[in-house]
Amino acid sequence: MLPFARLTIIGTGLIGSSLARAVRAKMPGVTLTGHDLDPDVRARAQALQLFDDIADSAGAAVTDADLVILAVPPLAMSAVADSLAGDLPPDAVISDVGSVKTSVRDALMAALPGPQRIVPAHPVAGTENSGPEAGFAELFDGRWCILTPPDVADPVNVERLAEFWRRLGSEIEIMTAExxxxxxxxxxxxxxxxxxxxxxxxxxxxxxxxxxxxxxxxxxxxxxxxxxxxxxxxxxxxxxxxxxxxxxxxxxxxxxxxxxxxxxxxxxxxxxxxxxxxxxxxxxxxxxxxxxxxxxxxxxxxxxx
Amino acid sequence: MLPFARLTIIGTGLIGSSLARAVRAKMPGVTLTGHDLDPDVRARAQALQLFDDIADSAGAAVTDADLVILAVPPLAMSAVADSLAGDLPPDAVISDVGSVKTSVRDALMAALPGPQRIVPAHPVAGTENSGPEAGFAELFDGRWCILTPPDVADPVNVERLAEFWRRLGSEIEIMTAExxxxxxxxxxxxxxxxxxxxxxxxxxxxxxxxxxxxxxxxxxxxxxxxxxxxxxxxxxxxxxxxxxxxxxxxxxxxxxxxxxxxxxxxxxxxxxxxxxxxxxxxxxxxxxxxxxxxxxxxxxxxxxx
Incomplete structure (x- = not known):
């Protein structure tokens, strides 16, 4: 039983592309949709065949998702959330992989309907390289993934996201964004x-x-x-x-x-x-x-x- | 034709013990004598069989040497040089491996007779580990060794020492201590x-x-x-x-x-x-x-x- 069946990843750089590879390797039943704001990066992700489908807009990427993960730089979160807010299915869980959590939480809460489905997360893993070519499936193995659910988050969503990261090999810690x-x-x-x-x-x-x-x-x-x-x-x-x-x-x-x-x-x-x-x-x-x-x-x- | 036939290394920590191993591997004809001020470290170097002979004093270690290399911390150079000055053969070349060169040059010039044979050196290599057990023969492979001969150094001694380090796999650079x-x-x-x-x-x-x-x-x-x-x-x-x-x-x-x-x-x-x-x-x-x-x-x- 997969915690999520249809994952959309917005941002296909080092972390987003590693996530796609890790999901392919560890949860092959998941349907993977990707999007990157940069058309060049999008084309490179497409050439690497990291996703079942690459969408041309963030909105089009999320229409069918039950989990959306934003893998974009912290200050881009707000605009990306705005751009997909209208297309988000009512029950889809929203998360991210940002290295800062207070500002991301505030940006997502402000931009998106349904605060109970917002569960920010931070996999503490990475390398000094960037771009979709730099990713690899084992990046999260044995590393910590920190979840920072706001008080209003639905505990079921928190547990589903925790299980998702555990299946990728990560250990889970929960703490406040602050x-x-x-x-x-x-x-x-x-x-x-x-x-x-x-x-x-x-x-x-x-x-x-x-x-x-x-x-x-x-x-x-x-x-x-x-x-x-x-x-x-x-x-x-x-x-x-x-x-x-x-x-x-x-x-x-x-x-x-x-x-x-x-x-x-x-x-x-x-x-x-x-x-x-x-x-x-x-x-x-x-x-x-x-x-x-x-x-x-x-x-x-x-x-x- | 070996640049030196009888090498004495004072100090058998990471660098001194790596040097002994590297000489054994790359110049097996060289007779190796070692000494460490610390009796415990001396015993450990002995147990590792890194040297042909381990001497009980710095003076006894150098009586037969044609090259003496001091592999001790920078502020210990002066006392070690004092302790072996009386036993140094007149033609032996003296060098070191210290990470600081101006103070070491001054200490050796003050303590030892024959300034023409003093050729301080610094192999830019190391790991975070310490002690004779931490050394390995390949430490200097492909790394730089910087020689800082004082103006009065005999160019023949400088070239012999450069050749010694080249044989250990190092590349040579010559510059002033300052x-x-x-x-x-x-x-x-x-x-x-x-x-x-x-x-x-x-x-x-x-x-x-x-x-x-x-x-x-x-x-x-x-x-x-x-x-x-x-x-x-x-x-x-x-x-x-x-x-x-x-x-x-x-x-x-x-x-x-x-x-x-x-x-x-x-x-x-x-x-x-x-x-x-x-x-x-x-x-x-x-x-x-x-x-x-x-x-x-x-x-x-x-x-x-």
Missing amino acids: HHDMVLAVTSHLPHLIAYTIVGTASDVEDVTRSEVIKYSAGGFRDFTRIAASDPTMWRDVFLANKDAVLAMLQRFTEDLTALQRAIRWDDGDTLHRHFSATRDTRRRVIDAGQDTAAPDFGRGPRSA | HHDMVLAVTSHLPHLIAYTIVGTASDVEDVTRSEVIKYSAGGFRDFTRIAASDPTMWRDVFLANKDAVLAMLQRFTEDLTALQRAIRWDDGDTLHRHFSATRDTRRRVIDAGQDTAAPDFGRGPRSA
Whole structure:
């Protein structure tokens, strides 16, 4: 018994196309309809045969759906919801995959009839690549999917959506949109902002050529370039849509960085050593929790080739 | 014709033990002597049979060497050099593998007779793991080794050391110690300081539990935990030994971060998008230069399992 029989995915980039592939692989009975606002991306999704049908408009894509998932950047949610509101079947459940949940919830509640069927969700998974070619069916395997149902959401819809994600291999957590946005500001949004910053800083040092920065990137810099290669539009939207939590975390980060900077300036080796020892333990816990591999250096380089 | 016949390595951690393994694999004719200040580490290196002989003191380790490589944290270089100065054969070449070069050069020049044989070096390679068990022979394959010979160094010694590293699979670059320290402040020291900071910040947010930080680390945070798991003693020394360059880079980073912070606060999406698009190009160049794999997500997760 499938939780949903007719799924429409709006947005066929990395996440939307991975979702289509995962549903094909794990729930082959589901009818898949897709749409992307960008005609070029739509054509590429079509060529990849990811969907049973690619519709030319968001409205046409949802007329027959019992689950609609919006896989578009956070600030595009409102316009997409507006464009399909008139064509949405009365009982269809609406969800999304956005990295910010408070603003998305507010946008969907404002644009769509039937607040009981709105169940925003966030699969915490991704890579630095973009577009329908970058997706793969296993992206959500063993990752967390966070559901942030508003108080008015029908518990049956919440459970159906939870079951949908479980079948794709994800583990489910339920929390408020506000708490989600705080947690993700720490674990995802702040790290991305820092990575984007440092990659820019390194490119601008007059005494060090850009080719030197690239050549010696194995010393640590390259890890930041991966994150800083993520989709610019999506991340612009994330920072603007989760502004308050991001700015709050940034303030803490800056205080902590200033404290370490002061320790360096005053030759306070004990403070540095104490701080660096504590962070080691966090790494061990990430590996123990199955959220990363223990292979040194991420298994990169000749050893794993 | 081997560039050196009798190599002594002082310090048998990740780098020293990888060096021993690499020499065994690529230059099996070389006689290998090791020493570590820590009796426990010494015993572990002995048990791993990494060396032909493990000496009980740095002095005893170098009496017969034609190349001595110091693989100890930057601030330990001076004391180690003092401890072996009296036993060093007159023609032995002295080098090291430290991540900071100006302070190491000054320490070696002050402690050792014969400035013409001092050729500091820095293989830009490593993992987040420490100790003799963490080493492996391929660590230097395809990586850069930067030589920073002082003006008084004998060019013959510089070329012999370059050939030694080439035989281990490394590519050679020669630059001044001062320029090295500026380049590495950008590509390695600043990224490590930032990673250490953010991992600490994330652990201290009252509204987000530590287990939430770990659970949702796949959203970006986990990439920072890897770097922040690096050896605390070595990194304390790096920041103190390269203080001026690190503080200068930190100032630039803070300015850049403040600019992005301001763009977020004032909803300046264009500035964010422009910055995030530029950093994408840097990632492509790192991959083109062979300094990282293009596998999405570093090939982690079910796909590569």
